Amino acid sequence: MTSHKRPSRRRVLAGAAAAAATTTLAMPAIVRAQGKGPLKVGVLLPRSGFEAGIGQDCQRGVDIAAPILKSLGLPALSIINGDTESNVDTAREHAEKLIEDGAQLLVGAFDSGQTTAIAQVAEQKGIPLVINIASAPQITEQGYKFVVRNFPTVSMLLNDELSEQKELFALVGDEPKTAVFMHVNDLFGTGMSKGIHAMMPKYDLPYKILEEISYDPAARDLSVEVTKAKAANAEIMLVVGRLNDAMLITRELVKQRWTPKAILSMGPGWYENQYTKTLGKLSDGPMSLVPWYDPNKKLSKTLEAAFAKAYPDYNLNTNHVFTFEALLVAADAYKRAGSTDPKALAAALHATDITDNVTIGPGIKFDANGQNTGVRCGVVQNRGGKQVTVVPKEAANAKPEWPMKPYQSRA
Amino acid sequence: MTFDVYLNVVVAGILTGLVYGLMALGLSVIFGVVRIVNFAHGEMMSIAMYLAVVLFSSFGLDPLVMLVPIAAVMFAFGYVLQAGLINPFITRPEHSQFLLVVALAIIIVNALLIVFGPDARTVQTSYAYDSFQLGPVLVDASKAYAGGAAIAFAAALFAFFRYSRVGTAIRACADNYTGALVIGLNVKRLYALTFALGMACVGAAGCMMTLIVDVTPIIGPAYTLLAFVIVITGGLGSMAGALFGGILIGLTEALAGLIFTPSAKSMFAFAILVLVLLFRPQGLLGQRLS
Numbered sequence: 001m002t003s004h005k006r007p008s009r010r011r012v013l014a015g016a017a018a019a020a021a022t023t024t025l026a027m028p029a030i031v032r033a034q035g036k037g038p039l040k041v042g043v044l045l046p047r048s049g050f051e052a053g054i055g056q057d058c059q060r061g062v063d064i065a066a067p068i069l070k071s072l073g074l075p076a077l078s079i080i081n082g083d084t085e086s087n088v089d090t091a092r093e094h095a096e097k098l099i100e101d102g103a104q105l106l107v108g109a110f111d112s113g114q115t116t117a118i119a120q121v122a123e124q125k126g127i128p129l130v131i132n133i134a135s136a137p138q139i140t141e142q143g144y145k146f147v148v149r150n151f152p153t154v155s156m157l158l159n160d161e162l163s164e165q166k167e168l169f170a171l172v173g174d175e176p177k178t179a180v181f182m183h184v185n186d187l188f189g190t191g192m193s194k195g196i197h198a199m200m201p202k203y204d205l206p207y208k209i210l211e212e213i214s215y216d217p218a219a220r221d222l223s224v225e226v227t228k229a230k231a232a233n234a235e236i237m238l239v240v241g242r243l244n245d246a247m248l249i250t251r252e253l254v255k256q257r258w259t260p261k262a263i264l265s266m267g268p269g270w271y272e273n274q275y276t277k278t279l280g281k282l283s284d285g286p287m288s289l290v291p292w293y294d295p296n297k298k299l300s301k302t303l304e305a306a307f308a309k310a311y312p313d314y315n316l317n318t319n320h321v322f323t324f325e326a327l328l329v330a331a332d333a334y335k336r337a338g339s340t341d342p343k344a345l346a347a348a349l350h351a352t353d354i355t356d357n358v359t360i361g362p363g364i365k366f367d368a369n370g371q372n373t374g375v376r377c378g379v380v381q382n383r384g385g386k387q388v389t390v391v392p393k394e395a396a397n398a399k400p401e402w403p404m405k406p407y408q409s410r411a
Numbered sequence: 412m413t414f415d416v417y418l419n420v421v422v423a424g425i426l427t428g429l430v431y432g433l434m435a436l437g438l439s440v441i442f443g444v445v446r447i448v449n450f451a452h453g454e455m456m457s458i459a460m461y462l463a464v465v466l467f468s469s470f471g472l473d474p475l476v477m478l479v480p481i482a483a484v485m486f487a488f489g490y491v492l493q494a495g496l497i498n499p500f501i502t503r504p505e506h507s508q509f510l511l512v513v514a515l516a517i518i519i520v521n522a523l524l525i526v527f528g529p530d531a532r533t534v535q536t537s538y539a540y541d542s543f544q545l546g547p548v549l550v551d552a553s554k555a556y557a558g559g560a561a562i563a564f565a566a567a568l569f570a571f572f573r574y575s576r577v578g579t580a581i582r583a584c585a586d587n588y589t590g591a592l593v594i595g596l597n598v599k600r601l602y603a604l605t606f607a608l609g610m611a612c613v614g615a616a617g618c619m620m621t622l623i624v625d626v627t628p629i630i631g632p633a634y635t636l637l638a639f640v641i642v643i644t645g646g647l648g649s650m651a652g653a654l655f656g657g658i659l660i661g662l663t664e665a666l667a668g669l670i671f672t673p674s675a676k677s678m679f680a681f682a683i684l685v686l687v688l689l690f691r692p693q694g695l696l697g698q699r700l701s
Contacts, residue, residue: 050629052529185674215673218633220624223423223551224668224676231416244531247625254540255551278533278625282540407540 038076039334041327042103044095044118046110049086053243053274054319058110058132061323064306068324071302072356074331084114092117099125104340105333107326110319112136119147128333128345132326133319140371146342148349148370150325150359152291152377158195160377161266161289162203164391168287168379171391172402175206176235176261182225182249183240184217192240192266210234217242226252236262243269250279250286254407261403264289273314276385284382285404287390292378293321294360294395295388303358315386321358328354329364360395415547420669421662422548426558428661430619432654433561434634435641436568437612443648444585444605447497447508451516453634455610459485459617460626461523467534467621474534474618475556478564482614489610494603501602516631523628531625539622557619564615565654568608572650581605585648640680644687646697655696659683 043062046055062079069077082098084091091114095106099121106122106129109115115134122129123144131139131149135157140149152160169175181196183189193212211232215225226249229237237260239249246269253259263286269275271290276283293300293316303324307316329352334340337348350370355363361376379391381400388398438452449455462481463474474481496515500508541552572578584591584601591598624630637660645656660680667679687694 048524048529052524053531056529213673215668216677219673220633221427222673223427224420224665225673227416227420227423228669228673231413244625247531247533251540255542256549257542274530278531278535 038078039330039340040080040102040104041077041330042080042082042095042098042101042106042108043323044082044084044091044098044106044108044114045323046086046114047081047083049084051086051111054110054268055084055086057273057317057319058323060307060311060314061132061320062327064303064310064320065324065327068299068302068306069328069331072299072328072331073335074328075335077327077331077334082108084109084111084118086111086114088113088117091115092121095121096125099127103127104342105130105330105345107132107323107330110134112139115139119144122146126342128330128342128349130326130329130349132323140369144370146346148329148352148366148372150329150364150366150372150375151322152375153371154191154195156373156375157266157291157377158192158199162196162199162205164289164377164379165205165264166203167391167393168400169206172400174261174402177207178210178232178234179207179236179238180229180232180234180260181209181212181238181240182229183212183214184242184245185214186217188267189214189217189240196238196266207234207236209238215245217245219245219248222248223252223256225249226256226258230256230258234260236260236264239263239265239270240267241265241269242267243272243274246270246272246275246286247278250275250282254282257408259285259404259406259408262287263404266290268318271315271317271380271382271387273317276315276382277313280385281410282407284384284410285401287379287381287400288387289377289379290318291322291375292318292360292380292387292389292395293358294378295397296395297356297358299356300358317387325358325364328357360389360392417666417669418548420665422550423554424662424665425658426551426554426661427623427665428658429558429561429654430554430616430623430657431637431641431661432645432657433565433612434616434620435638435645435653435657436565436650437609437616438638439642439645439648439650439653440568440612441606441609442642443650444581445493445497445501445602447501447512447606448505449609450509450512450635451519451631452613452638453636454516454519454631455485456613456617456620456634457523457626457628457631458488458519459614460621460630461527461532462614463618463621464532464534464626467536468532473536474621475560478560478615478618481618482564482611485614485617486607486611488607489613490603490607492610493606494599497606498599498602516635520628520631527628529628531627533625534621536622553622557622560615560619564612565650568612569650571608577601577604581608640684643694644684646694649694649697652694652696656694659695 045058082094095118110133112134119139123146128146133151135154137153183193213225265288270286271288304316333348337344353365357363360378361374378389380387380389389395390400441449466472466477500511538552543550580596581601641656641660642653645652663679664676668676
């Protein structure tokens with residue numbers, strides 16, 4: 001009799017295990033179904049490794065987001081940080097870990113390779129991913145249901161960068177006849193080089209490329225490269241590179257006493273804070289043809305003010321605005337979905353239609369593949385240690401300074 | 412391309428090569444005597460580079476002025492490191508030594524990352540953007556000063572090993588370890604002193620390097636590799652070889668970048684290394700070990 005009344009140890013353990021299993025299995029459903037608490041957003045960025053500087057710069061866009069999103073009447077986000085360590089495999093592992101830790105939506109991850117790996121995990125696990133920065137076209141050509149991207153693809157970038165050059169030349173009333181093209185010899189640089197050569201005839205650009213100089217992105221010294229570029233005696237310099245080489249090239253231009261009529265950069269580096277901070281007056285003049293923010297938009301002014309208050313030594317740039325907008329997209333979708341259910345979130349993401357945004361273009365709206373096809377590049381020029389937008393006309397807040405002021409005449 | 416362009420590139424290549432040579436000199440000195448292959452060489456140089464950057468940004472002290480004090484600090488660091496940590500590994504198998512210095516390298520990179528963050532830091536001296544016009548040649552002032560300082564420092568080191576009693580004793584240790592013990596030399600102390608001298612070279616090279624390149628915590632491994640390419644080309648253990656190897660690699664990279672494509676300039680440096688390993692494995696100025 002007593003044996004019926006007293007539960008055996010085995011039964012207690014089995015019961016406890018069953019209860020634990022029920023709780024564990026039921027929990028995600030409960031958590032996912034409710035939409036009252038903040039949305040748990042896993043933000044994956046290269047916070048260490050060779051892209052650490054850019055990853056940490058993107059984080060600044062995350063850090064200033066909360067009060068702005070609140071002022072827009074959007075729900076709160078609970079941010080869980082993840083580090084891709086600038087490595088594709090680590091990006092994949094950390095995406096899985098963030099999802100295990102309860103992330104209900106992912107944001108990231110600056111680098112195309114790392115973002116591709118995260119997108120695969122997101123799709124496999126059925127957790128939405130909002131891409132902040134990554135331009136490899138294939139990410140949004142896979143038919144993924146849980147992935148959206150608010151950043152131009154390589155072909156969109158090239159189309160804008162070449163068409164806006166013509167707009168720029170028309171604006172300054174000068175058509176350069178010759179150019180020297182310097183670019184990094186990695187995937188990004190060579191890809192851009194092939195794209196530029198393939199698309200140049202379509203845009204009927206006025207200049208001829210006299211010399212193309214590719215170099216190692218980890219180069220310690222670019223004196224030979226600049227000597228070679230100078231010897232080409234071209235009117236303008238086209239560059240596709242990053243921060244390290246942008247600084248090396250500028251220093252060599254000064255030392256070798258050569259100022260081209262214009263430096264047109266189609267990539268990062270030349271507008272970055274460290275470039276302007278380190279080089280001071282020597283950083284003025286180069287123009288970057290990059291996805292940028294529209295300084296005339298209302299939300300841009302709010303973001304600029306918040307950013308200046310939080311980071312007085314930095315200028316707002318691509319890294320900040322696109323990371324901020326990824327969170328804006330996430331919060332907006334969460335508000336409309338009214339739920340943390342991944343399918344409801346994904347459906348809300350695809351139905352996004354934000355016109356009160358920051359970046360150049362009509363707003364944020366995704367096509368069937370999850371790509372925002374409206375996001376545009378701008379031409380921004382370094383002036384007085386800051387960036388002004390000179391093209392396109394609707395986003396411009398200054399006239400271009402053309403030609404560049406000679407380096408030797410700067411005090 | 413005109414002759415002037417070649418002349419400019421040759422001068423720039425030689426000046427850069429001189430600084431490379433001084434950096435590699437430290438590695439060669441340490442291996443030549445202590446027989447430890449320092450895989451943390453570039454990382455140790457990055458410590459000196461950060462010292463130079465901090466002294467410049469905090470007190471406005473020019474790296475060229477701080478060359479001797481920083482070399483002295485690195486000398487002390489090297490002495491303590493060798494006597495306290497590396498010396499017990501001298502008689503252990505090579506893989507233990509390898510793991511020790513690689514661990515040191517990883518610790519240095521990550522400690523620098525924690526302390527200074529990932530951003531590149533630079534020294535903006537008043538002559539940072541100056542260049543001298545010598546006929547058709549434009550000489551980068553920073554490189555010229557760095558190259559000159561490299562020659563002066565290397566000459567002082569050569570003189571020390573050749574003419575001082577301690578230098579002679581260190582050379583005796585390198586030539587015949589047992590013999591040095593037999594005649595009563597304090598080999599442990601001399602080893603620590605040699606390692607310290609190697610570190611002083613690294614300190615001086617790091618100071619000069621800040622005039623030419625920006626420093627980041629992850630800069631070390633690339634310079635470790637470069638130092639190995641230089642000393643193996645010049646002759647591991649040969650001081651003159653290290654300096655010669657530096658100039659050769661600097662010049663090769665510069666000319667290959669100009670004549671062929673800049674992308675391939677490192678390839679040419681490695682091609683020289685392969686050729687040396689094939690046809691003169693002891694290095695261009697090294698001695699064949701029996």
